[in-house]
Amino acid sequence: MERSFAKEVSLLRLGEGEVFEGEGILAITKALLESGVSYVTGYQGAPVSHLMDVFSDAKPLLDELGVVYAPAANEAGAASMLAASINYPVRGCAVWKSTVGTNVASDALSNLASAGVVGGVVMVVGEDYGEGASIMQERTHAFAMKSSMWLLDPRPDHENLVRTIGLAYEMSEASSTPVMVEVRIRACHLRGRFTARDNVRPKVGLHSPLTEPVFDYERVILPPSTYRQEKDKIARRFPAAKRFILEHAMNEHLPGDVSDIGIIVQGGHANTLLRSLARLGLADAFGNSRIPILVLNVTYPIVEEEVTGFCASKRAVLVVEEGNPEYLEQAIGQALREASVHTKVLGKKCLPMAGEYTAEVMLAGVAKFIEGSMPAGIDIAAVARIAAEVAAPAERARALIGAELPQRPPGFCTGCPERPVFAAMKIVQKSEGPVHVAADIGCHSFATLPPFNMGSSILGYGLGLSSAAALAPLFGKKRTVTVMGDGGFWHNGLSTGVSAAVQNGTDGVLIVMDNGYSSATGQQDIPSSRAEKRDGPRIPIETALRAMGVTWIRTQGTYVVKDMVRTLREALTTKEGGLKVIVAQQECQLARQRRVKPEYARALKAGERVVRTRYGVDATTCTGDHSCIRLSGCPSLTLKENPDPLRSDPVAHVNQDCVGCSLCGEVADAAQLCPSFYRADIVSNPTRADARRMRWRDAVIARLQSWAERRAEARAGIGAAA
Secondary structure, three states, X not given: OOOOXXXXXXXXXXXXXXXXXXXXXXXXXXXXXXXXXXXXEEOOOOOOHHHHHHHHHOHHHHHHHOOEEOOOOOHHHHHHHOXXXXXXXXXXXXXXXXXXXXXXXXXXXXXXXXXXXXXXXXXXXXXXXXXXXXXOOOOOHHHHHHHOOEEEOOOOOHHHHHHHHHHHHHHHHHHOOOEEEEEOHHHHHOEEEEEOOOOOOOOOEOOEOOOOOOOOHHHOOOOOHHHHHHHHHHHHHHHHHHHHHHHOOOOEEEOOOOOOEEEEEEHHHHHHHHHHHHHOOOEOOOXXXXXXXXXXOEEEOOOHHHHHHHHOOOOEEEEEOOOOOOHHHHHHHHHHHHOOOOOEEEOOOOOOOOOOOOHXXXXXXXXXXXXXXXXXXXXXXXXXXXXXXHHHHHHHHHHHHOOOOOOOOOOOOOOOOOHHHHHHHHHHHHHHOOOOEEOOOOHHHHHHOOOOOOOXXXXXXXXXXXXXXXXXXXXXXXXXXXXXXXXXXXXXXXXXXXXXXXXXXXXXXXXXXXXXOEHHHOOEOOOOOOOOOXXXXXXXXXXXXXXOOOOEEEEEXXXXXXXXXXXXXXXXXXXXXXXXXXXXXOOOHHHHHHHHHHHHHHHHHOOOOEEEEEEEEOOOXXXXXXXXXXXXXXXXXXXXXXXXXXXXXXXXXEXXXXXXXXXHHHHHXXXXXXXXXXXXXXXXXXXXXXXXXXXXXXXXHHHHHHHHHHHHHHHHHHHHHO
C-alpha cells in the first residue's frame, strides 16, 4: 500500500500502565496483542479494513513478538486458517466485513464450530448494517445461532472493548467454541483511551514453535465424530459459555431509580440509547440512567437466569435490537414464559422492524415505550414534547419539498479511472444497441446509478461473470457484458466465473477494472498490484487469464475514451467465440493523489518547478446541452450561470476539484460533442524559460485579439454603410 500507519503502530508498543488514546479499531488491535494472539489473518472490508492495514504496517512488531500475520485471498481462506486452533493451544484471530464476508466464510465456519477449538479463536467482524452500509441488510446473529458460535456485541467504550477481547479468548477456550466479536462503524472510529498492558508473546509462535503434530479423529469433520461433536455442543459447550458469562459479568447492569420498567440493549447500541435517554432528560452525560438497563455485551447465547432476574420486578421491558428478525426479543420472551415471569416485552412495536437505529430513530422509539408504559416518577408530557421537537426539523423539510428527504447515493471519485469505461460503453451502445450488463461488488458498482444506469444485478464479490452465465446464451448473437474489479477477480472471479466460462465456452465479454488495488476497501495490495513495497512477486491478470485458457485478451488504458470505444466495439462484434476479456488498466486516482500530493508539496517547498494539469470549459463556446455531464458524471464537472445575457441555459463548468485526468475532454472528442473543453497547465515556481514562453504567448494572443477586433470593426463599418 502507499499509505503509512506508523503513528498508529507506535501506539501498539505501549506497555503496562501507559495511556493508550486513539480509535476503537486501534484499541481492538492492541487488545489482540495483549491477549497473546499467535496468528492473525483476514480480508479487508468496511468498517474493519483499518485493522488489517495497521497489522500490515506493524509487521516488524509482530515479528518481534513471534506473531504470524498472513492476510487471506478471501474470507473463506481466512476462516480456514483458524483450523490451527482445532488441535493446538494457539490463539488465532480472523477479521472480515460481515455479513458478506461471513457468507463467504460460512462453510469453513460450520466445520470449525463443529470440531471445536483447543486454542482460543476470535473473529472480529465489521457489522455493516444500516443506511451507511454497502451491503444487503442482514445480521451476523443468524450465523452464530446456526453454527452454535458465541456472538459478542461490546458496548463502544475503549476499556470495555479491550476487556471484551481478552475475555473472548478465555471464553473460547473455556467452552471450546469460536467467538465472533461484531463491531459497528461507530465502535471502530470512536476515539477514547484506556490503560494499556504489556503485549504478550504467544505461548506458541514464531519464537516458540510447535514440536509434535497432533492427530485426533474426534475432531475430524466426518461421522461418527460429527455426532459426538453435536452432542458436545449441547451437553458441555453451551453450559460452559453461560457459566463464563455470569462468572465474569460480561453483560453490564446499569441501575436506575425507576423500578417498574427497564431496557435490554445490544451492547453496540448502548451509547446511542444513553444519548437518547439524555436528550429526554432521563440520563446524564456520564451514562447514569434513571431507567435500569441490561447491556448485552454477549448477544448469543442468552443467559436465561440473568434475563429473568432483570425482568422479574418490572411491568414492561423494551428490547433494543437493530434489524430483522427479532432474535433477541424472541429469545427473551421465551425465557420469561418458561420462567413464568409475566413482564411485558416490547421491541419492534416501539422501534422499526428493519433499518438502522440512528439517534433520531432510537429517541422516538424510547419515547414511545415510555409514553405507553407510563412509569412512576417520569414526566410523560415532557418526554412527548422533546420527542416532537426532535422530529420537527425533518417534518418541516418534508413539508417544504413535498416528499421524503432525497437520498444521497455514493458515486465515483473525481478522476476515477473506471468512469471512462462506462462513458465508452454508453457511446458504443448508441451504435451497437443496448446490452445486458452484469455488475459486481466494488467501486464500479456505482455505475448502476445515474448518469450511467448500467448493471442489472449484483450477486457477490467476483460473482458477476457467473451471474451472467445463464443469460449469455439466451440473448442469441447479442453478447452480455460483465464488469468486475481486480479485487473481485482475485477474490472469487478467477476461480468461479472465468474457469466456468472457459469450460462452458461462454461467448461473452468481461471487463476487469485493473486499478492496482482492492480499492473499495482502502487500496490494499492484491496479487496484481504494482506497488514498490509489497511481499512476493506480482502476478499480472493477463497471465492468470491465459493460464485458465482465455485467448482473446486486450489490455487498454481507460482515459483515452476513443480507444476504449474501439476495443469494446471489437469485443462485442468480433466473430471469435468464447470469453473475451478487456483489462481496463489505470491506477486508482485516490491512491495516485495520495502519492503525488506529498511529492508536489515537497517540490513546492524546495522551490522546484511543478506543473499541474487542469481542464476547463469555454463558457462562450459551450452550447448548454450538458451531454458531457451525462456521459461523464465527474463531480468536478458541474454547472454555472451562462455569461451571455441572451442565453438562459447554464453552461458546463469544471471546478477546483479537477485532478487533470482528461476524461471530460476525451469524452467530448470521442462522442463528437462541442469543442468547448480546454487544457491548462498551471506552472508553480516557473523558470526563466517559462517566463519567456509566457511573454511570447501573451504577445501573440494580444496581436490576434487586436486583429480580431479590427476585423469586427471593419465588418461593422461595412454594415453601417450598407
